[in-house]
Amino acid sequence: MSGINVFTGKAVGMDRVNVDTDQIIPKQFLKRIEKTGFGQFLFYDWRFLKDGSPDPKFELNLPENEGASILVANENFGCGSSREHAPWALQDYGFKVIIAPSFADIFYQNCLKNGVLPIATDQFHVRRLFKKTKQQPCMLTVSLEEKTVKSEGNILFSFDIHPHWRMMLMNGLDEIALTMQLEDDIKKFEAVSR
Amino acid sequence: MGKTIIEKIWEKHIVHREDGKPDLLYIDLHLVHEVTSPQAFSGLRMKNRSVRRPNLTFATMDHNVPTTDRYRIEDPVAGLQMDTLRMNCQEFGVELADIHSPDQGIVHVIGPELGLTQPGMTIVCGDSHTSTHGAFGALAFGIGTSEVEHVLATQTLWQTKPKTLKIQIDGELQLGVGAKDVILYVLSQYGVNFGSGHVIEFCGEAVRKMSMEERMTLCNMSIEGGAKAGLVAPDEITFSYLKGRRYAPKEEGFASEENRWKELNSDDNAVYDKEILIAGSHIAPMVSWGTNPSMTAPVTGKVPFLEDVEGETEKRAVERALSYMGLQEGQRMRDIRVQKVFIGSCTNSRIEDLRTAAEIVRGRKVHDGVEAIVVPGSQSVKKQAELEGLDQVFLQAGFEWRDSGCSMCLSMNADIVPAGEHCASTSNRNFEGRQGAGARTHLVSPAMAAAAAVCGGFVDVRELAAQTIS
Incomplete structure (x- = not known):
């Protein structure tokens, strides 16, 4: 996994609350045994009409949102099932950053493990972004180093992220390899407690 | 200040603690199913890693299995996913309740049924309804596939300490009203993310009177409120459910474990981050x-x-x-x-x-x-x-x-x-x-x-x- 530091991309707004992972990637696509190729199924039931053609009204299908790589979402994004296929699909579609007032816990973790940056911020900032993305193509620059989101060089807001997850994301580290360096601690724990 | 059962279980499982990092927690039981595990096993194979504690890992197939003619898998993609689990379990030495096994079933039904689920344990599974196992006074939560791989390889997980939420359900439920109505009522009142970042402890008279199976229903849907987990402190009902189950401690071993389990309670002066009080007798179907x-x-x-x-x-x-x-x-x-x-x-x-x-x-x-x-x-x-x-x-x-x-x-x-x-x-x-x-x-x-x-x-x-x- 490669690290993220500064990223610039087009933002798209999805002003819906409690978007669950069943919507992000419906169950019929969970049977694959790979991590790749899920982007084509992202938001499948919302994105496509019954005949398989794109629903022209769905946020991601609007021509001005083509090529978006930053998703601005609403409260409790990614709730429900723990399926990691959700961030795999978002990432494969092209999303690198998701901004929302809050995320479901498991989804948040699943994003971190896959190099997708989830930014939790105030509803106030999210509202502003919804407005901005509606008006014109909205390019944002996200800096994990500075913990800021900028538009045209101006800081829109700064955000918080646990320093450990930030470090892991910035460096694209293999978490298992890091944990394995603590083998002595694990052994000691097992000797005493098991 | 006293401690909640949640904090007690947490502290007993810390393998490594360091400033600026989440805690590294030991995992006592890892349940595995066919849908969220194939990529985790592939990850191990790619890095030439093994399953650290196969004996703390147990697998079954449940999501894809047909419920009519169960040995005829008509969907080849589902069939491949099940075959892959079989192959992975064999290669990595993990016990599997295969579709042919009399033990097969939904992973959150068979864990308790076989006595794998026990009080005080940390339990994970690549499935959000892992919270079910909290009914036994275990800290049980769902994880994604990357974390499944991490647990397979190291038997640990990096976790930030959750907040605590007490939901006390007093009084007696009406005839015809059960645990499912209680949890649906809680969700109808507090929404789908009131529990975010929290572990719930369910307590109160109505919960104490519930059977183990009802407590499982209650804890099962903690995740629908956004909670990391839900649990009920173990008691006589828990111990008598467990006694004699295949993987539960045997004979004298059981008695000594039981004494340890009895300590698993929130202290009277424990402080929770949030508390909710509910009158059980007011709940309708x-x-x-x-x-x-x-x-x-x-x-x-x-x-x-x-x-x-x-x-x-x-x-x-x-x-x-x-x-x-x-x-x-x-x-x-x-x-x-x-x-x-x-x-x-x-x-x-x-x-x-x-x-x-x-x-x-x-x-x-x-x-x-x-x-x-x-x-x-x-x-x-x-x-x-x-x-x-x-x-x-x-x-x-x-x-x-x-x-x-x-x-x-x-x-x-x-x-x-x-x-x-x-x-x-x-x-x-x-x-x-x-x-x-x-x-x-x-x-x-x-x-x-x-x-x-x-x-x-x-x-x-x-x-x-x-x-x-x-």
């Missing part, structure tokens, strides 16, 4: 009307009016839900008709659930125009039900009697609700498309689902229950 589990009302109530919904975004969500569900604002819950009934899932497919449903069904017939299925949570639940003649009660009423699996809870196999049909379902999620594209799910208890099957729509099961008993 509940029915969900919308597309998330908080969109739920008492069976005696109505679908809300849009003007009563606060906030623009919320209003739009309700509007969208009503259009998806084909319901009118202000419609009475009792006027909703159903075409499908599903009794099953990790929420409500255990033997007591089937007994409760069978009591309602006995001597009655499935209503015209309704298709009803019972999917026992495990092959062993199925066997027990057959010993008690429950299968005959269901079959004579016109239900289908199936083999175990997740089935119509998420419809990954062939058990699908057709678009536009309403389904009374004992499962846990009523999300759009959950039971099939365009399917309209109503979450209810096993008693309410059974009543819906024989009446063709929602009725107040308290009235039926009274008739059944008299």
